[in-house]
Amino acid sequence: MKINFSNKKITGMLSVLPSNEVMFEDEMHNYSFSEAKSLKLKTAMGFKSKRIVAEDTTTSFDMAVAGFDYLFDNNLLVKNSIDAVLFISQSPEYIMPPTSNLIHGKYELDERVVCLDINQGCAGFIIGLQQAFMLLDNDGINKVVLCNADVLSPKVSKFDRNSNPLIGDAAAITIIENTSENTSIVGEIRMNGSGAMALNVPAGGARMPITAETSELYEDSFGNKRSKNHLVMQGDNVFNFVQTKVPEQINKILENSNDTVESIDYFLFHQPNRFMLQKLADKLGVSRDKLPSNVVENFGNSSGVTIPVVTTFNLGEQLENSEMNVCFSGFGVGLTWGTIIMKIGNLDFCKLIYK
């Protein structure tokens, strides 16, 4: 699906990270690796520390609420100005009702405010932006609040070296509005459902409800221990998909627009791990400085929230005071991959806070 919008812009971005920090070395003994091998992997992948909720009872809704409270308390967002709330997550509060409706209820938003939940992962920020732009094309919708939030750390086995070292929790709130400025927003979203199970949590849905049996740990051929309630990641397949499809998509969008690799100030990508991102930068012919890959080492991979996190962490102050031409790209669960090239800047706020 091609993305082509104008007269819309991002006016604010806030990331919310858990205050609880876990160091890679603290969990290294859980993995079936020698210490020397773990430390080599730490360097290549960029494992250092991650931010995860301290209690399993803290949810993505709680993280989102911390963000909304901050914005309302600091007069950065006015309740009556909101026309729509999008909540994008793989860890909703309940199967029903939608988490966006719970946010609507908590803040007693007006009945005219539209709420929409979308189940999306690593490309969740791109999907959310695209949905926000479409909503803004409707009469009476001038401000959309996009909330990306995921608390997936309880869904990861502590004994799974494939995923535990890199998974983090976070929420982000992005404000998208109509503008009289003639902005240009171009991009594309693509999907390949035949690879849907490359990243999956087998139990917990209707197909395989959680039982005592699904909660039992089993060991895979590499010595990782996880249960069927935990995230399973076919890392090799995901890596190859990303290295093939993402550069292809970005080069095509650049070719069809007036942009080049040089005219993009920053490539703000989903943050799976440093190795994968540096390989993408090299493939695209982009300086590694223009494609930041420091989120996993500082916070962990929070799925659809990592693009706001990489943006607020690296460019927060700059984006409050100047404008840049950026390329957002998200890729993973689904399999889904999407890219948007747009200008962003002079934001009302671009901050990162801790809950």
Add this chain to the structure above:
Amino acid sequence: MKSKIIDIINGIRPEFDFGSETNFISQGMLDSFDLITLVTELDESFGISIDGTDILPENFETLEAIEALIKKNGAE
């Protein structure tokens, strides 16, 4: 080039003798995490960046395959 590759790969999995073995991946001598470390160290040692689409098991099965991969990605 081959001796340099052997030094690097032996440093990653010292319990195996890569100089006299083949089928590194199918024999389980190298797993996907070893490949990440290996590619990182080969990139640094040979001053190259192995293309992400070339990081496939078949390119790491033998010393000859690894040598061909390094040459394909620009090393002399």
